[in-house]
Each structure stands twice: as C-alpha cells, then as structure tokens.
Amino acid sequence: MAAEVLSASGHAVTVYEAMPTVARKFLLAGKSGLNITHSEDYARFVTRFGKASDQLWTALDGFTPDDVRAWAEGLGTETFTGSSGRVFPKVMKASPLLRAWIARLEAQGVEILTRHRWTGFEADGYAFETPKGGLVVHPDAALLALGGASWPRLGSNAAWAPWLREKGVSIAPFRPANCGFDVDWSETFRERFAGEPLKSVTATSPAGTFPGEFVITRHGIEGSLVYAHSAALRDALETRKLASLIIDLAPGRSTERLAKDLARQDRKASRSNRLRKGAGLDGVKTALLRELANETDLQDASRLANIIKSLPIPLTRPRPLSEAISSAGGIEWSALDDSYMLAVNPGLFAAGEMLDWEAPTGGYLLTACLATGKAAAHSIINWLRAKS
Secondary structure (H helix, E strand, O other): OHHHHHHHOOOOOEEEOOOOOOOHHHHHHHHHOOOOEEOOOHHHHOOOOHHHHHHHHHHHHHOOHHHHHHHHHHOOOOEEEOOOOEEEEOOOOOHHHHHHHHHHHHHOOOEEEOOOEEEEEEOOEEEEEEOOEEEEEOOOOEEEOOOOOOOHHHOOOOOOHHHHHHOOOOEEEEEEEOOOEEOOOOHHHHHHHOOOEEEEEEEEEOOEEEEEEEEEOOOEEEOHHHHHHHHHHHHHHHHHOOEEEEEEOOOOOOHHHHHHHHHOOOOOOOHHHHHHHHHOOOHHHHHHHHHHOOHHHHHOHHHHHHHHHOEEEEEOEEOOHHHOOEEEEEEOHHHEOOOOEEOOOOOEEEOHHHEOOOOOOOOHHHHHHHHHHHHHHHHHHHHHHHHO
C-alpha cells in the first residue's frame, strides 16, 4: 500500500521482499475467503484495536473500511458483506486481487526484488542478503513493514527486533493474539472429541459475551469465538495465572426453563437422554459437561441448569506465538512520531503489524495494515518534500 501511494506520487520505489514471493500471509488469509474489512458502524470499528485505538484513529480515518472496499473494486474485485458483517471478495480468493495489485504497482514503476532479506544497518545504509550476495542500499527514505512474530514460516519472525533495539527503539515483547488455548483434557475426552466443533453457544470473558462456535483440539480450544476473547484471556493468565472461558451451552433457553425441563425427566432414563430431552444437548456438548462438571452438579436439576448456562473451561496457557493468527507487541508508539517515523532515525518509518497493536479477526487486522501503510507513505512524501 505504501509503494502504491509513493509511486503514484512520482517517487521511485523498490520493495525488498525476503521471501521468494510477495504477500504470503495475505494469500494464506485468503484460503478461507479473504476477509478484507468489516461493515460495522465506523464509530465502533475504530474501537476494536485495544489500547492502540487512539494511535491508529488518524490512519484509519485516512483509509476507512469503505475506502478498502472501493480500493479492491478499483482493482476489479467486487466485494460482499457476509451474515457476520465481514466483507469478502465475491470470488472468495486473495490471488486475483493480489495479481491485479502487483500489475498496478509494476505499471507505476515499482520494482519488487524477492529473496532480498534485510539483515540490519550498515553505516548509514540498509544491508540485505540476496541471491547474488550482500547488498547495501542508501534510499532517501525507508519504510519497514516486516510484520509481527506470528506465522514465522511466512516471513514474520521478528528477526529485526534486536537491530532496532540497538538503535534505541523501544519494542514491547511479542505475545500471541487471536490464538487458541491449552486445556488439561482427560485422555478419554481428548481422544474422542478432538476436532469436534461446539456450535450455537455463547462465551463470556472479561472481553464480554459473544455468540459463535469453536473447536475442541487435542491441546485445548481454538476457533473464531475463542479468538474474540483471546486478548482478555491471555492478559488474565499473565496477571493472575488463571483464566476460564465461560460457555452457555443452551443460549436459547433460560436457566429457569432448563431447570423445569430437566426436573421433568424420568430419573430412570440415561443421563444422555435426560440432557437431550430436557436441554437439547448431545454429542460434544454432553461430553463437555461430563468432562468439566462435578457429579453433584449433574445430579441436581437446578444446579445442572446453572452449569449448562455457565460452564467454565479452565485454561492453562495460550498456544505458542508461532501458531497465533497475529501478534501483540512490537515497536512502541512512543518510539514513533505522529508521522510513523522512528524518532531515533530520521527518514526511517514503520507500519503494519510490527507496531504495538492488536485487533480481533474480522477484517480489522488487514484494514489497519493497509491504513498504516498509506499513512506512512503520505508522511514520507511530506518528509522528502520538506528536505528538498
């Protein structure tokens, strides 16, 4: 995005890409239908970035979700809004949009050099490892857009952090965001139900209460509903060393109705039949109750109704950073001025996930990456103009 803005303004732009091809995480995100942004009210949208919402506001104002859709459609990719409010290309793929984008960049004179891995600073230049050996470049201005620390096999491995710290740049430790969590399942439950989805539930944490679904894994739990709570749960584990995700297994029924319906069941019937007929539960939901509730709760209709409506899943730790969809942490905002330039290194700017912010899944991450890239590019243009 920065290359697009800069080249459209007449600047010569080179993109140095460490991997053999560009935009690998962009393409990975498109495997399940590229979620480019979200259609919710913009006043709500800009609050989704946690503690960094205020810092990102100006950049998002400069490239709103509506602007993202218009930009994609300008590249020949029509979009639609799904039932969840998420916005997708109609073709449900990332590759057509990426091909059109690269073609536009090349038409604007942007040079893309793949297998050029930045290896740090050398004197007053930027050193690279390339297929032809070492290279040092001395641009008039540079933008770092190196990603966070999740999905290292796609290139985002935070290898850059020590080089910036040596320059005096403050970097917050990287932590998993939009991640799953470990749970100490019994071996029987793990073997029988790993891979099973829990559908039509709601989940509660300090982040709030949201409907959705998630998946039981061999290690614990993961999925979109878990990701919506992951930042709050991760923080709770870090500060208090314990956290639980509270699940309502029957969100369409009140506790009172459940208690009455369960009390009516024939005590001679199996527990599975009583739960199926009295609460509409079966399969993995019934198994989860048995896994986590104590026998006293399961025998009493009133207590069972309460636990169905508020079943705590005790979490032990987040899944490793390398498995997370995104990462929290990165260059602290105090290390940047309002133009996305590093205070200790005039002419060097930064954008995207390498900055210290996080957001839930749903198009927020990609929109903010595009918006910060555009904002940084405009700042580079202004900085170069002021120098000339």
